[in-house]
Amino acid sequence: MKFSELAVVLSGAVLAASCIREEPLNAECDIISVSLPGDVLNRQPLIENNKVTLIVKNDVSLLSLAPEFELTPGATIEPASGTARNFLFPQTYKVTSQDGAWTKEYTVIVERNNTINLNYSFENVREVSALGGMCTYDVFYEVGPSGKETMEWASANQAFALTFQASAPNTFPTYQGDDGVSGHCAVLVTRSTGSYGQRLGKPIASGNLFIGKFDMSDAINHPLEATHFGTPFNNVPSQFSGYYRYVPGETYCEPDASGNLVEVPGKTDMFSLYAVFFESVPGQEWLDGNNVLSEDNPYIISTAEIPDRRASSDWVEFSVPFILRPGKTIDPDKLKAGDYSIAVVMGSSQDGDRFCGAVGSTLKVDEVSITCASEIE
Numbered sequence: 001m002k003f004s005e006l007a008v009v010l011s012g013a014v015l016a017a018s019c020i021r022e023e024p025l026n027a028e029c030d031i032i033s034v035s036l037p038g039d040v041l042n043r044q045p046l047i048e049n050n051k052v053t054l055i056v057k058n059d060v061s062l063l064s065l066a067p068e069f070e071l072t073p074g075a076t077i078e079p080a081s082g083t084a085r086n087f088l089f090p091q092t093y094k095v096t097s098q099d100g101a102w103t104k105e106y107t108v109i110v111e112r113n114n115t116i117n118l119n120y121s122f123e124n125v126r127e128v129s130a131l132g133g134m135c136t137y138d139v140f141y142e143v144g145p146s147g148k149e150t151m152e153w154a155s156a157n158q159a160f161a162l163t164f165q166a167s168a169p170n171t172f173p174t175y176q177g178d179d180g181v182s183g184h185c186a187v188l189v190t191r192s193t194g195s196y197g198q199r200l201g202k203p204i205a206s207g208n209l210f211i212g213k214f215d216m217s218d219a220i221n222h223p224l225e226a227t228h229f230g231t232p233f234n235n236v237p238s239q240f241s242g243y244y245r246y247v248p249g250e251t252y253c254e255p256d257a258s259g260n261l262v263e264v265p266g267k268t269d270m271f272s273l274y275a276v277f278f279e280s281v282p283g284q285e286w287l288d289g290n291n292v293l294s295e296d297n298p299y300i301i302s303t304a305e306i307p308d309r310r311a312s313s314d315w316v317e318f319s320v321p322f323i324l325r326p327g328k329t330i331d332p333d334k335l336k337a338g339d340y341s342i343a344v345v346m347g348s349s350q351d352g353d354r355f356c357g358a359v360g361s362t363l364k365v366d367e368v369s370i371t372c373a374s375e376i377e
Contacts, residue, residue, distance in 0.1 A: 054109070159205075163205070173190070191204065240368075272350040273306060274303060
């Protein structure tokens with residue numbers, strides 16, 4: 001081989017070697033999906049930041065269940081996917097990223113269809129950090145008679161953190177207050193979203209709290225679909241009760257085409273506070289901001305709405321019945337199978353889903369309860 005030919009070959013080899021670069025190892029360590037062997041799940045698993053809730057049918061034993069996990073590419077989980085464990089108690093899993101530099105702990109909870117609180121006191125919160133610790137917000141949860149956590153309330157606090165308008169919990173739209181009817185209460189405030197929200201045409205954020213899940217995956221572009229209202233319920237709700245205080249903000253506004261708030265003369269803000277009992281079917285396992293009270297929603301069975309909501313600086317007691325929608329009945333077999341759900345929804349501005357309301361509107365809620373009938377009437 002001539003020197004010139006050898007030089008060409010060597011230079012080509014060097015060039016080829018320089019083009020072969022190893023892709024960096026994945027630094028993500030998330031649970032993507034969860035499944036259980038057999039026909040035991042009643043609903044899709046609820047996967048949150050560091051918590052997974054599996055809801056199984058009422059006759060499923062919790063003593064030995066073996067969840068199978070799909071993880072971000074290359075990640076590993078300990079104990080291994082498919083390991084049988086006793087889920088009478090919450091179990092902890094540790095996910096490690098492909099590059100080994102990051103870990104994340106998940107608490108996995110398994111509940112049956114009939115596991116739900118009927119009384120909500122808003123006494124328990126945990127502070128969750130966001131934006132790398134730049135701010136913290138409250139997450140409400142409920143505890144049952146045994147002392148075990150039974151439910152976590154959802155809100156849009158996580159999305160509000162992206163506006164950089166909050167730091168401590170009481171600067172977010174939803175937080176825990178100290179002046180409840182008894183002990184603490186839930187406080188919901190309509191906040192400005194600043195220049196960030198204005199650019200997106202979403203200049204305010206109504207304080208909200210609801211039973212269900214807030215889906216952050218596309219919350220900015222589709223906020224109404226981000227609210228997944230409802231949790232499995234195998235009782236027959238008859239009465240919705242509790243206490244509220246409401247002081248509307250001074251100026252009711254709506255956004256113009258540029259996202260600026262424009263005053264609507266003569267209009268006063270009002271809150272929302274209601275409960276909905278509905279049927280869950282595959283593909284329609286929850287309600288959202290588009291259909292939660294729609295008159296033409298075929299899955300809604302009954303609703304409990306306060307007919308005479310009003311502003312008051314003092315606590316107002318309410319107790320309203322669940323009213324069946326025309327032509328609706330409750331199927332005992334579906335009730336037993338866990339095919340019904342219930343949602344409790346509250347917000348400081350009833351038009352907040354359209355980003356209309358008054359900055360400063362404040363709703364306080366405490367000692368909420370759902371009374372159930374002993375049998376289907």
